[in-house]
Amino acid sequence: QSALTQPRSVSGSPGQSVTISCTGTSSDVGGYDYVSWYQHHPGKAPQLIIYDVTERPSGVPDRFSGSKSDNTASLTISGLQAEDEADYHCCSYADGSVRFGEGTKLTVL
Amino acid sequence: QVQLVESGGDVVQPGRSLRLSCAASGFTFSRHGMQWVRQAPGKGLDWVAATSNDGSDKYYGDSVKGRFIISRDNSKNTLYLQMNSLRVEDTAVYYCAKLFSSGWSADYWGQGTLVTVSS
Numbered sequence: 001q002s003a004l005t006q007p008r009s010v011s012g013s014p015g016q017s018v019t020i021s022c023t024g025t026s027s028d029v030g031g032y033d034y035v036s037w038y039q040h041h042p043g044k045a046p047q048l049i050i051y052d053v054t055e056r057p058s059g060v061p062d063r064f065s066g067s068k069s070d071n072t073a074s075l076t077i078s079g080l081q082a083e084d085e086a087d088y089h090c091c092s093y094a095d096g097s098v099r100f101g102e103g104t105k106l107t108v109l
Numbered sequence: 110q111v112q113l114v115e116s117g118g119d120v121v122q123p124g125r126s127l128r129l130s131c132a133a134s135g136f137t138f139s140r141h142g143m144q145w146v147r148q149a150p151g152k153g154l155d156w157v158a159a160t161s162n163d164g165s166d167k168y169y170g171d172s173v174k175g176r177f178i179i180s181r182d183n184s185k186n187t188l189y190l191q192m193n194s195l196r197v198e199d200t201a202v203y204y205c206a207k208l209f210s211s212g213w214s215a216d217y218w219g220q221g222t223l224v225t226v227s228s
Contacts, residue, residue, distance in 0.1 A: 003153065034212025038154070045204065045221070046146075046154070051214035089154045093212045096168050098144070103153035 004029065004090055004101035011107040017078040020104045022090030023071060030071035034093035037066060037075045040103075041086045050075060082108050111135040111217045113205050118222030125195055125226075131188040131205030131219060139163070139183040142208035144215060145190045147201035147224075155201070158190065159213065173199075195226045 005023040012018040022029065022037075029035055037050040048057055050066035053073065063079045073092070077084055085108040090101040117129040131143070144159035158179040159168045167179050178191040188205050202223050206215035 006153075032212065034210075034214070036212065036214040038215075040154075045218040046206075046215075047218075048214060048216050051210055051216075052212055057216060091154070091156075091214070097170065098156040098159070098213055100146075100154040100156060 002099070004092060004099055006088075006090060006101035006104045008102070009105045009107065011109055012077075012080045013109045014080050014082065016080050017076060018080060018106065020075045020077075020088055020090075020106070022073040022075070022092075022101050024073075024092055024099065025071055028092040028094035028099050029068065029073050031095075032093050033068070035066065035068055035073040036091045037064075038089045038091065039084075039086050040089060046089065077106070080108055084108055111207065113207065113217055113219035115203060115205050115219045115222035118203065118224045120225045120227060121195055122228055123195060123197055123226055126191070126193045127195060127224060129190040129192065129203055129205075129222060129224070131190075133186045133188065133205075133207070136207065136217075138181075138186040142213070143179075143181060143188045144206050144208055144213070145179060145188075145203060146206060146215075146218075147199075147203045148221075149198070149201040152201075157203070159208065160188070192224070195224075197226050200224060200226045 038046040040046040145157040176194045202221040204221045207217040209216040
């Protein structure tokens with residue numbers, strides 16, 4: 001049950017776009033269209049921002065978008081804002097279990 | 110509004126047991142699967158266990174299989190996690206979360222409860 005691979009950190013300036021990758025295997029990311037992304041501000045509850053690879057829950061700005069190619073999923077945040085600074089965790093269903101990524105810290109410069 | 114409130118976190122010695130609770134409100138608890146996820150200090154999220162809406166199906170992460178038991182009482186709108194044979198590496202903040210999609214995405218999370226395993 002290996003963790004999905006994410007970059008440890010990414011950064012961008014306000015208004016720019018950043019993309020966070022999440023690499024798994026054909027047993028998880030590549031095998032199901034069930035990748036989700038969570039935004040997590042330290043000390044708070046994680047918030048779902050993308051589910052089923054590309055879907056956004058109501059209330060999540062369309063600046064957040066998701067995609068997938070083979071065994072790698074990606075989260076793109078466009079028009080970066082200061083409040084986007086947080087940890088981002090990818091997650092994939094994997095045949096009766098769930099695998100999370102190691103988490104990516106986004107810094108807004 | 111949906112609320113999930115975890116409780117039961119404590120400092121315990123290795124080998125001991127602890128039971129966490131998660132009180133749910135603001136939605137029809139018996140209609141949704143639930144899960145526990147944890148985060149050790151300085152680490153990423155780690156999936157612990159999940160249960161179907163009626164508690165008949167239960168799933169566990171490899172690191173807790175055989176030691177932890179997930180359960181629920183739909184009459185009390187409460188999710189539980191019985192943690193046995195605790196190890197130092199079980200030290201983490203434990204979150205309960207409500208599942209809402211086929212792919213086990215969690216649309217609501219609690220604030221978490223801290224479990225520290227230390228001698």
